Amino acid sequence: MMAVYSGRGLHGQTVEALAAMIFSGECREGDGLDVVALQERLGVSSTALREAMKVLTAKGLIAARPKLGTYVRPRSDWNLLDGDVIRWKFAGRPDHGFLRDLHELRAIVEPPVASLAARRRTPEQLAELQAALDRMAEAGVAGDPAAVVEADLRFHRALLAAGGNELLVRMEVVMGAGLAGRDRLVHGSHDSDDPVPSHQAVLDAIRAADAAAAEAAMRELLAKAWHDVERLHLETT
Known part of the structure; x- marks a missing residue:
């Protein structure tokens, strides 16, 4: 990578x-x-x-x-696990299959990471997750899609770090580029849903040290994220 x-x-x-x-x-x-x-x-x-x-x-x-x-x-x-290649792909309007592939990659990685985070997170990592979520909420109220994207990236980077696995942390290069591209498409639309509640559910389970609930909450978050992509795809085809 x-x-x-x-x-x-x-x-x-x-x-x-x-x-x-x-x-x-x-x-x-x-x-x-x-x-x-x-x-x-x-x-x-x-x-x-x-x-x-x-x-x-x-x-x-x-x-x-x-x-x-x-x-x-x-x-x-092409090195499709390269952050720049993913970014360039999104700049050229990615096809639906590419968005699906990125979603499937996230579905493989992030739910188990959330489970690990529930068992391994430090107080400092919990604080960083909360700060990212607070910023996401503020940006949503302010109607600032770019800031929502930035806060979302911050949350998911913090989640990878809280998982406590050095190799999985390196997935940030791929996950970050894919998430940024996906977010700019979805959160830039006029009727995008509030992303805070689904992220809050993940954080609540991690704070409670409930590994199973954290994994389940992340799967629900990803299901919602894919629904948003599908809705946008139908609107633009």
Whole structure:
């Protein structure tokens, strides 16, 4: 699992521009990339373009071969567990199947994590979960969808940390990117439901050290989250 790309400045802009060409469908699987044309279009040096392409190569999006030149690799080669790849996928409007896959990943990971959190959470971790939930409620009252998304991410990051499993904490790179993309779609709609009660139920069970109830509450939260995605899908098709 790759770390999230944190490039800034011209280098970061070049990476983002190249990724947008791929995820928008402008450059499709198997398409060759004209390096000279890209250099002129983006207004960057050959060195800057080459360095940006190294980032996309590391994420499995492009490759170069003798006689073929630089080309877009098949989707099956893309590192779909990379936070940036997930973010770019959402920027290009993810298909319903991709949203389903992300939901299934969350369903595999988060309910057991909630159960672990109920048994292992520290007072400090409980405080962080509560702070995230309080911020979510405040943002909802203020009608600030972006702040709701930020608070939701904070809650789920805190949940992974409270599970006390170092390997599961690393899933934040994937879960965070997927949740952020999903949240921006759902909480940006006009009739999105209040996410606070379902998160409160999870936190209450964790605070009570009730592992079974925490897992069940998380499953109910995820069922509601998927219902929101399905509703939005029907509205936009």
